[in-house]
Amino acid sequence: MPDIESFDAVIIGTGQGGKPLAGALARAGWRLAIVERGRVGGTCVIEGCTPTKTMVASARVAHLARRAADYGVETGPVSVDLSKVRERKRTIVDQWSTGSRRGLERHDTLELVEGVARFASPTEIAVDDGNGGRRLAAPRIFINAGARPVVPPIDGLDAVPYLDSTSMMELGEVPDHLLVLGGGFIGLEFGQMFRRFGARVTIVEAGPRLVAREDEDVSGALADILEEDGITVRMGAPVSRVEPADGGYGITLVLDGKDGPERITGSHLLVATGRRPNSDTLDLPAAGLETDGRGFIPVDDQCRTSVEGIWALGDITGAPPFTHIAYDDYRVIESQLLGEGQVTREGRLLPYALFTDPQLGRVGLTEREAREQGYDVKVAKIPMTRVARAIEIDETRGFMKAVVNADDGRILGAAILGVEGAEVVSVVQVAMMGGLPYTALRNAVLAHPTLSESLNNLFMTLD
Secondary structure, eight states: OOEEEEEEEEEEOOOOTTHHHHHHHHHHOOOEEEEEEESHHHHHHHSHHHHHHHHHHHHHHHHHHHGGGGGGOOOOOOOOHHHHHHHHHHHHHHHHHHHHHHHHHTTEEEEESSSEEEEEEEEEEEEEEESSEEEEEEEEEOOOOOOOEOOOOOOOOOOOBOTTTGGGGGGOOOOOOOEEEOHHHHHHHHHHHHHHHEEEEEEEEESSSSTTTHHHHHHHHHHHHHHTTEEEEEEEEEEEEEEETTTTEEEEEEEEETTTTEEEEEEEEOSSSSSEGGGGSSSSGGGTTTOOTSSSSOOTTTTTTSSEEEEEEEGTTTSSOOOOHHHHHHHHEEEEEEHHHHOTTOOOOOEEEEEEESSEEEEEOOOHHHHHOOOOOEEEEEEEGGOHHHTTOOOOSEEEEEEEETTTBEEEEEEETTTTHHHHHHHHHHHTTTBBBHHHHHOOOOOOOGGGGHHHHHHHHOO
């Protein structure tokens, strides 16, 4: 057994919670180790936000090039070299990961330990580094181990060469016909992306609508937009079996259709049915930790687990799986350990975005959630066809929607399904953070012509 090495703290994972926490503790003079099983940067940098949004940008350029004639610009035929798209993505990921590694390595009291971590006790971490292993001990341990793609228990799936959200980005050629299993955020972004790269795309969702967490008008509009882009969308179509296609080329999904089994064949299959926490790799019982029914590690409003001296942050806690939320968990812990302890998870307003085109920017409650919680609700809504800036740039798909408490005029939530919707919803979020009534945005003097200016018009619909 390797000798025990003592630290002030050990962090598991270099994601967007663990890495900044490591830097903050090192600057405060702590001696610590941060353990990483893969490349430095975590899900966001290596296989999430950074690479996917880089590829989404390439797909949007292809889309606009095909639409050039709409703007009076002649371009000729448009084709996509997916190997160059992939290389651009790899270059940016390499730059960010390398920068993240250098950021850690510049701290004299911080050691980056490469290997697979698991608990040996509540205060000890065993690391399999492929070279005899190491044993790290610390009174404080922070778990930022993230999540990975879910593989659903579908008959025959393990016998076909399916893709997940990571391997999908390593294709060197555009698929002939991409089947996407799952109508959530990951499936929609990749589906539209590869349609714009030139593939035929079919999205298959077992539930009655796409992105089921959203209101029905949002889900319906997203389905309409994707179908307008030439994507086939099948909802209410659970898959009972996966088979190699006849002749050995391609993959066949067998759907439980309303009128009996139905078969859809494509050249490639992307499985995009969600993500699961990496808690099962950590030997949590050795630390006295338990998970909930879905494998997440429960924490309180200060990211503390049920075991003294152990914290968890980011996706592995069951919080919404977004980078900015993991980073806010870091701020919560930093406030406890190095600040005045006033920052907590309680009551924080969490936005998120779906990077289809147009984007969906979301913050606060949906209309359905607000009504279920007993609010007397007023709903403001305008189509993007009434947004001056959207008309000028010929990007009029989607709508703006806000949910308001009728009793006091407070904004409860908003969904901006439109060009740069993720940016526009930030304006609404800031107003909500300040506790402003909707009339503040209705009457605000906002620059013309901008997309955010149409928040004036949105809230005027409540008058």
